[in-house]
Amino acid sequence: MSLQLTILGCHSATPRVNAYPTSQYLEINNRHFLIDCGEGTQRQMRxxxxxxxxxxxxxxxxxxxxxxxxxxxxxxxxxxxxxxKDLHIYGPEGIKELTLIQLKLTKSYTKYNLVFHELTSKESELIFEDDKVTVHTIPLDHRIYTNGFLFAEKPKPRNLHIDNIKQYSEIETCDYHNIKAGKDFVLSTGEIVPNSELTIDPPKTKSFAFCSDTLFKPDIVPIIKNVTVLYHEATFLKDREDLCERTKHATAEQAAIIARDANVEKLIIGHYSSRYPDLSAFKKEAETVFENVELAEAGQTYDASLTLESTY
Amino acid sequence: MSLQLTILGCHSATPRVNAYPTSQYLEINNRHFLIDCGEGTQRQMRxxxxxxxxxxxxxxxxxxxxxxxxxxxxxxxxxxxxxxKDLHIYGPEGIKELTLIQLKLTKSYTKYNLVFHELTSKESELIFEDDKVTVHTIPLDHRIYTNGFLFAEKPKPRNLHIDNIKQYSEIETCDYHNIKAGKDFVLSTGEIVPNSELTIDPPKTKSFAFCSDTLFKPDIVPIIKNVTVLYHEATFLKDREDLCERTKHATAEQAAIIARDANVEKLIIGHYSSRYPDLSAFKKEAETVFENVELAEAGQTYDASLTLESTY
Incomplete structure (x- = not known):
């Protein structure tokens, strides 16, 4: 299971009993990330x-x-x-000052290290990388400096096509590393065996793009092209598109346009305004543009592996 | 109904699904106060x-x-x-700086006025007064500067004993104001009719003392003497009294000793440590010292009027 997203909260700010504000928990390639952390997130985590x-x-x-x-x-x-263990926090400039003053005034400095990565760039940038995963920012357009985040598995090595490899007695186990890395094999006769004959494609890498909150922003499409799952806010329906410019939010239809143009596999929408008691209209509106739409709901887990199994 | 307390949360800090941290809503003599405001309070208010x-x-x-x-x-x-409307916030020094920096960095200054009343005194002081109610601090002993709060109805005017008044034809309606204020009446003969003959006692004033968090602190007893309802923290049972000194908390038994010595009508305990799965032991321990004990529970409302009705 290489990509699993759990919604901890998916509503906008107005407090309600069963409508927690934004937070998501992402497992991707055995890495575990928390994305946003509205009031009550730790209760939802429990x-x-x-x-x-x-x-x-x-x-x-x-x-x-x-x-x-x-x-x-x-x-x-x-x-x-x-x-x-160290805890790394990535967020807009100011988040460090804000956190430290609270810890100072509450006299509760932590024994573990807090490592802040303050973001200021208006261009997409790489902010996290290890041997399994990369995270890039997705610059968004909101009333305040805002980034989305693109989480992507690193490409896996190619898989060996053992039946074909066995046709060539010259190929030994010690050659496998190069073959998995995509190299052709040169026989002692000088004949070249193309890598495509010796390997099969690895599983497709999974990726997740988180985009909340933002005005409709088509220039993010190249950044999130072909992602497995896109979470995009849909605060309003298009009947109140007039509110989007002032509040810097998007409609369900606009989220679906981004999903369609970026050729994503699945779109999840959330951050619904409290003015809409019936959320099914969001799904309906988005589906007029893009087929594979889900409504975010607290406690729901979206498993990209399972989705793909049922799709293929 | 002159005193009604609603528990919004009554547990200590460890996050759990159904264990909200401290917050209480108090109605006293038609005034409405929020006391403490742990994470999730607004959700509990809803x-x-x-x-x-x-x-x-x-x-x-x-x-x-x-x-x-x-x-x-x-x-x-x-x-x-x-x-x-203005919103008044009473709390330790630092609460203003902490709040304002958050509003600044989130670019969300409020349109209404925030009026901060920062507390620094280590003696009990009057911090709120209007024509109905007074609020005094109750200095407590915790790991950080801490106050409890004493909310008290102001004394009501005495009630007229109409049957007795009618015995004196000289007493007119315009005299009632002075009689209700407690004055004797002087007849034209010079004879004095004592006020006690003309009036009956007004309903007893109600009061509520909130004491959380604190080490056992018997010197608060004179401040909270004879209150109607005392909320006192009871983080531990006496089997772990050894933890009280380091963490500056109290046991259920100690809360009950305060209640007994202050001659309160009812004791409510809360702020239970998460180490105790069964809370009934708190009530049992407190009842060995003081009879009228209730366990705080989120959503529960304690109505002093009703309690007194059933007592008298």
Whole structure:
């Protein structure tokens, strides 16, 4: 299972009993990330059994309360839980000052290291990389400096086509490394065996793009081209598209246009305005443009592997 | 109904699904106060139908997260709800700086006035007074500067004993004001009719003392003497009294000793440590010292009027 997304909250700021603000938990290629952290996120993590200790990297899209007012509580809880590992926090400039002053005034400095990665660029940039995964920012257009995040598996090595390889007695086990890396094999006769004959394609890499909150912004399409799953906010329906410019939000139709143009496999929408009691209209509106749409719902887990199994 | 307390949260900091941190909503003599504001308080207010617009005064005991991390979310929500009235916040020094920097960095200054009343005194002081109610601080002993709060109805005028008054034809309606204020009446003969003959006692004033978090502190007893309802923290049972000194918390038995010595009518305990799965032991331990004990529970409302009705 290489990509699994759990929605912890998916509503906008107005407080309601069963409408938690934005937070998502992403497992991709055995890496575990928390994306945004609205008030009550730690309670939702407990409810949906997200292991606190698995998370070492938290990504905050922007400094509006419904996306990060739960962060200080979570940081404090890690202190209570005697965390020792570093905790990395990626977010807009100011997030470090804001966090440290709260820890100072509450006299609750953490025993573990908080490592802040403050973001200021208006261009997409690589902000995390290890041997399994990369994370790039997706510059968005909101009332305040805001980034989405693109999480992508690194390409896997090609798989050996053992039956074909066995046709060539000259190929030995020690050659496999080069073949998996995509190289052709040169026989002692000088004949070249093309790599395509010796290998089969590895599983397609999975990727997830998180885009909330933003005005309709078609110039993100090249950044998120062909992602497996796109989460895109859909605060309004197109009947209230007039509210988008002032509040810098998008409609369900606009989210679907981005999904279609970026050729994504699945679109998940959320961040619904509290003015809409019936959310099914969001799905309906998006489906007029793009077929594979899901409504985000707290506690729901989207498993890209399973989805692909049922699709192929 | 002159005193009604609703528990919004009553647990200590460790996050759990159904264990919200401290917050209480108090109605006393038609005044409405919020006391402490742990993470998730605004969600609990929605759940238990506490009217957001009724609250003009919020009292924060101390700057530990489980008592105020929900404040910034509530302040922001009042902005979304287009609040226009002033909001008064009473709490330790630093609460203003902390709040304002969050509003600045989130670019969400409120349109209504935030009026901060920062507390620094180590003696009990009057911090709120109008024609109906007074609020005094109760200095507590915790790891950080902490106050409890004593909310008290102002004494009501005496009630007229109409049957007795009618015995004296000289007493006219215009004299009632003085008689209700407690004055004797002088007849034209010079004879004095004592006020006690002309009036009956008004209903006893109600009061509520909120004491969380604190080490066992018997010197608060004179401040809270004879209150109607005392909320006192009971983080531990006496089997772990050894933890009290380091963490500056109290046991159920100690809370009950305070209640007994202060001669309160009812004791409510809460702020239970997450180490105790069965809370009934808290009630049992407190009852060995003081009879009228209730366990705080989110959503529960304690009505002092009803309690007294059944007692008398």
């Amino acid at each position: 409810k949906y059994k997200v292991g606190f200790s698995k998370i070492d990297h938290i990504f905050i899209s922007h400094l509006h309360g419904d996306h990060f007012f739960g962060l200080i509580g979570l940081i404090s809880t890690y202190g209570i839980l005697n965390r020792e | 759940k238990y139908k506490v009217g957001f617009s009724k609250i003009d005064h919020i009292f924060i005991s101390h700057l530990h997260g489980d008592h105020f991390f929900g404040l910034i979310g509530l302040i922001s929500t009042y902005g979304i709800l287009n609040r226009e």
